[in-house]
Amino acid sequence: MSEEAEDEEKNDAADMPQDPGRSVLQILGERTGETPRVNLRDEDSASIAAPVIDPSSREKLSVPKGRGNYQLMGEIARGGMGVVLKGHDTDLGRDIAVKVLDKRLCERADVLQRFVEEAQIGGQLQHPGIVPVYELGLMEDERPYFTMKLVKGRTLAALLAQRETPDADRGRLLDIFESVCQTLAYAHSRGVIHRDLKPANIMVGAFGEVQVVDWGLAKVLVRGGTADERRAREAHSHLTILETVRSEGSGSGTQSLVGSVLGTPAYMPPEQASGQVNRLDERADVFALGAILCEILTGLPPYVGNTSEVIQAASQAEVDDAFGRLDACGADEILVKLAKQCLMAAPAARPADAGVLAERVHAYVISKEERAHRAEVEAAAAQAKAQEERKARRLTAALGAAVVAIVLVASGGWLWVQNERSEQDRIETERLRAEAQRDQELSTDINAALNEAALLEGGGRFDAAVVAAERARALAEGGGASAELLASVGATLDELNAALAESRAREELALDTARLVEELRQAALPDLQTSNDDQDRLFAEAFRSHGIDLDAGSIEEAAELLSRRGMGAEVALELDTWREVRRLRFDKDGALRLLDIAHLLDPDPDRAHLREAMAARDLDELRYLASLDFADQPASTFALLARCFLRLGERELSRSVYRQGVERHPNDLRLNYMLAANMSPTIGEPQNDGDRYEAERLWGAALAIDPRSSMARYGLGLVLRETGRREEAIRQFEMALELDPSFTACTYRMAEDLARLGRRDEARVLFQSIVDEAALDASWEPGWSYFWLAVLDVDDGNIAGGVALARAAIESRVSAGQTVRVALVWPFVLAASRTTDLVHLEEAHEFLRSEFTGFAPGYAHYVGVLMTVAANFGESTIRDPVAPEVAADLFEHAALVGAEGLELDPDDPALLVATGIALVLAGDGDGAFETLELADALDDEDEPEVWFGLSIASGLRGEDDLARDWYLRGVATMATERPDPDDRRTWLRGEAARRLGLE
Secondary structure, three states: OOOHHHHHHHHHHHHHHOOOOOOOHHHHHHHHOOOOOOOOOOHHHHOOOOOOEOOOOOHHHHEEEEOEEEEEEEEEOOOOOOEEEEEEEEEOOOEEEEEEEOOOOOOHHHHHHHHHHHHHHHHOOOOOEEHHHHHHHEOOOOOEEEEEOOOOOOHHHHHHHHOOOOOOOOHHHHHHHHHHHHHHHHHHOOEEEEEOOHHHEEEOOOOOOEEEOOOOEEEEEEOOOOOOOOHHHHHHOOOOOOEEOOOOOOOOOOEOOOOOOOOOHHHHHHHOOOOOHOOOHHHHHHHHHHHHHHHHHHHHOOOOOOOHHHHHHHHOOOHHHHHHHHHOOOOOOHHHHHHHHOOOOOOOOOOOOHHHHHHHHHHHHHHHHHHHHOOOOOOHHHHHHHOOOOOHHHHHHHHHHHHHHHHHHHHHHHOOOOOHHHHHHHHHHHHHHHHHHHHHHOOOOOOOOHHHHHHHHOOOOOHHHHHHHHHHHHHHHOOOOOHHHHHHHHHHHHHHHHHHHHHHHHHHHHHHHHHHHHHHHHHHHHOOOOOOOHHHHHHHHHHHHHHHHHHOOOOHHHHHHHHHOOHHHHHHHHHHHHHHHHHHHOOOHHHHHHHHHHHHHHHHHHHHHHHHHOOOOOOOHHHHHHOOOOOOOOOHHHHHHHHHHHHHOOOHHHHHHHHHHHHHOOOOOHHHHHHHHHHHHOOOOOOOHHHHHHHHHHHHHHHHOOOOHHHHHHHHHHHHHHHHOHHHHHHHHHHHHHHHOOOOHHHHHHEEEHHHHHOOHHHHHHHHHHHHHHHHHHOOHHHHHHHHHHHHHHOOOOOHHHHHHHHHHHHHHHHHOOOOOHHHHHHHHHHHHEEEEEHHHHHHHHHHHOOOOOHHHHHHHHHHHHHHHHHHOHHHHHHOOHHHHHHHHHHOOOOOHHHHHHOOOOOHHHHHHHHHHHHOOOOOOHHHHHHHHHHHHHHHOOOOOHHHHHHHHHHHHHHHHHHHHHHHHHHHHOOOOOHHHHHHHHHHHHHHHHHOOOO
16 A cells, blocks of 8 residues: 555544544553553542432433543432533543533523523633533533533531521631632622522532532623523523522522522512512622621521512512611621621612622621730730739738838837938928819819810810810919829810811801702702703702712712711702703713612612612502502602602602602602692693692692792792782792892793783893893803893884894704794794884794794794784783784785695694684685684594684684584583683684674
8 A cells, every 4th residue: 555545544544533432531541551540539528418319310311422431320400491410520530510401492592592601601700619610512412511510518508507506607607608709709800690699509618618509590791691681581481490409498488580580589689589680780699698698697598488478578678677687696796787788778789799798708807817816915915914913012022021120120210310300391291281282272173174174075065165175274384283284184175176176067067968958959849941951960060069079989989978968868869850850861871870879878678669660660660669558758758759750751640649748748848849840830731720729739838838948939929820810920939039039940930920011121121131141151041031022122113123132032042952932933923013014024934944844833833923913912012903904914924834834744733723723814714614624623622712713714604503503612612711811712712702793
């Protein structure tokens, strides 16, 4: 055979697949003639706590494709996704665990993907505390499997169960807990959360090794893995996660569940228990770690009972019982506080991740060791000191005996000397006695002054305490007190001065905080004149003017700034309002930041639940919450829920919740104010007399609670003006401006009412002040003030000035990016009616075309403006008669504009009505009847305006009986309404009656 043929034969042999029935060692043994076998002594952990297996399982007959070295020995566990087998790698001589997917699920792509992701997560998490995944492969029947380390040991659940008392073996268990925290800290650093942490999923070996097992519910927080939570939920909707023999329960809430609730209820945070899987992050694992710590300290997890009870408690974050057990467990306060922080209902109130928790646990362990070491050192030092004192006492006794002997020998000489010096000693003694008495009297006076200072300090009267201490120092310095006494008095005075400065700082901070709270309340109260951008700025400026920037630093730092001021649930409510403003501005990140800060400040589970439901705009959940009894909740809870409904368009539900709140808290300004605003006509929908009456009463109640509320004065004024009591409204506006001269919206409303009452000069001054202020402060857009000045000028005959101001009004709105409404063309139309020159009307029409191209409702509004002027009704400032020929021109022009708009949208009801009325007033009976009849057919609502128009049109066509029928139909519909002279229906009713000779 040639060399080329031999090489080709060798290559063909090399390319042939290996025999799948042989292991690597068998193949190598054939080459070397021997097969090495190294078998180590069994681990103690293996002999003590080897996994329980079922050797009769048929699954052990499964054959891994291409892996002749794997021997499957029996079944360890079984679940909805598949089975875990005990295997043995004969090549390496080690036991392994083999997880195999259930054959029925192999056809489901989503389940296959999830199974592979579990293997990939385990394969990439390289940490001693995480079970390593060795290999991903296929069985002969194409089922996927992956192999991993066979964990041998005892679960933390077993260790906890064997304790006689909850405080037994606590030190060792805390060491295990610290290891678990370190393991999870690593996983979190890799963007992975476990989601099913519990003592049954923590294995402890005989040599202290600690491993977190069962990562079947793990979630990858960033792209990849199970980031697509919807797919994950669908994949698990009918499954149950694997349960080992060791961790099976009996409906106690310690079993793993899947579906809308992923994890183990007894250790589950509320956001996980309520199925909000899209909001789970590292803090979900932190809650579970806190639950494990709770069980270590108290003997029980946070929630106990049957599964349904535990799920219910977990979803509502009912941790009061757990907190009570923690308080009574006798553990160090540091550990109790740490467990409570982890179990907070609001995710943002917990430590950010397991890394933070691990650092705190480690710091506690280190401090405990240091305390123990310090106690040992102090005990040794005390023992040494005691020994030295005993030696000193013995030496003193010996010396004393010697001295006595010497004294007895020399007593005769000593007596002689003493007699010689007795007179001098007597004199010196008298002197010393007098000095001592003087010092005693001085000391008594000083001590009296210092005691007085101490009593005053205890009573919080730091100013008076400092005065008393200064008197003590003056006594000491003037009386020649000792240096030691002077130093003591000086130190006391320094402490009191520091306490005084601290007290003054606290008082100033409290006053500053009270001012901040009031500013936030004002920013949060509803005012339709303030845009979302303006309100966002008001909130931010309120905080920043007091040295707080909630958009800077971490959310924990921001919350700490507010907590130091004693601001909790109350300011959290203002943050909820601000958050909603940001949501409406499409500032999602800013809104979520405020949500987390609010949770930190106010972790109450009910309000946290409300915030989460509001953030998710979950109307069904909010309706459910509204059905609960909130009798024990503060006013802020009612306000929060009611505002949720109002934002979601559920106005009646909002009112209902507000009313419940007012009944529970009748003296709460916020609830009275918010319900009054809800009932007021400023909300933007038609109001009936009952609503107006209730709003007026509620504004009065709000003012009774706080007569200095400028916003309540303003709200009452708005209601009064809507009921025609403009003089009373102006008085309320005046009082509001006395309280807050910078209240621009109030200034504008007052100027409007003055203009409507004919007090033109007063109105002009106020409108001009708004324009002047806007030139200095860009926070107020003056377009409508320009508009009113334009109307007043045109009405006074200053046509050129008025038209110029009208242009300024439009330009101001456009440049500010504000809504440009058709009503802004009124001064142009009014100028046309005053001059009988339609040039100004053409300018208005060009504005309409440029701003509202393709927008039929814009034409409807414009037609209404034209008819308002032409028919000589509406604004009381422009009631001067209009020349009949000009009015006819305006009616005709209105009809033409309406026809132009109907080419854009021939079925727009509002435009049909406006155009039909214009045709009526222009004298086109046939055209008006046809247009209004179509409008009536398209609109299901009762529209007296249409019927009065049809009455006039029928009369123009000579159909008097039909005209009367339409008229009576309209009158019957309006029978219960109060006549409004500014309502076009009222004017048309009168015109129809006049033409029929009825009124």
